[in-house]
Amino acid sequence: MEELAVEQKYVDFIENLIEQIHPSMPDDINKLQEDYLISNIRRSTMLLAKSMNEDATFASLDWDRQCTYIQIMAEWSFHKEIDLFRSGIPAKYWKVVMQKIWFVMWEVMYACIQNSAPDAVVLSVVERYVSRVYIDAVEELKATDAIDETVEEKAKEQSNIDIMAQEYLKKKKQQKLKKHIRYVVLLAGISFVVTFVVLFFRIYGVIAVLIALVIYNIIYKENKEE
Numbered sequence: 001m002e003e004l005a006v007e008q009k010y011v012d013f014i015e016n017l018i019e020q021i022h023p024s025m026p027d028d029i030n031k032l033q034e035d036y037l038i039s040n041i042r043r044s045t046m047l048l049a050k051s052m053n054e055d056a057t058f059a060s061l062d063w064d065r066q067c068t069y070i071q072i073m074a075e076w077s078f079h080k081e082i083d084l085f086r087s088g089i090p091a092k093y094w095k096v097v098m099q100k101i102w103f104v105m106w107e108v109m110y111a112c113i114q115n116s117a118p119d120a121v122v123l124s125v126v127e128r129y130v131s132r133v134y135i136d137a138v139e140e141l142k143a144t145d146a147i148d149e150t151v152e153e154k155a156k157e158q159s160n161i162d163i164m165a166q167e168y169l170k171k172k173k174q175q176k177l178k179k180h181i182r183y184v185v186l187l188a189g190i191s192f193v194v195t196f197v198v199l200f201f202r203i204y205g206v207i208a209v210l211i212a213l214v215i216y217n218i219i220y221k222e223n224k225e226e
Contacts, residue, residue: 010049017074037081041074044102048073057113068119069109076130079160087155089147097137104133
């Protein structure tokens with residue numbers, strides 16, 4: 001692959017992004033697909049970084065917004081590449097589809113910068129165009145008999161970003177349930193101890209419980225302030 005001359009800060013940021021992507025790789029993606037995906041993410045984001053070095057419109061962004069745009073490119077490259085892996089579309093057509101997606105992302109970002117669009121608008125517009133171009137590319141493959149109707153429908157149904165969002169929500173619900181159970185068990189334990197102390201030691205037990213509560217509140221506030 002041709003090496004692209006960009007500033008080291010872009011290279012470092014892109015490599016850091018790639019490191020964060022590895023743990024998010026789905027279990028059904030094999031090593032060859034993973035290497036192919038990472039290579040394409042690196043390539044597409046480096047091309048965008050090159051534009052930020054050389055194009056006045058992209059160069060007008062401050063560093064933080066440049067990083068946001070590079071991250072958008074990386075994340076959508078990640079999701080749509082995985083959609084292609086799962087689609088049933090032959091591997092020889094993957095790059096053709098992805099090139100269309102990269103190009104439309106570049107165009108949308110360029111237009112957004114020229115129109116001073118806020119990041120929320122950029123995210124929304126990029127998502128809409130990426131989804132549309134992906135569907136159009138799949139339909140073009142079907143129109144040229146590169147794929148059949150079954151593959152076309154399967155490809156159109158793919159949405160890794162939705163799958164990851166559902167998995168995230170499921171994980172959050174599980175964590176919330178576990179946290180609730182821990183609180184219930186802790187509350188039951190505390191209630192038992194307090195009841196035992198009060199019944200056994202009577203007034204001294206009440207005093208001991210109150211002192212313990214005061215000490216706990218002091219320690220909690222100090223830790224919170226730190």
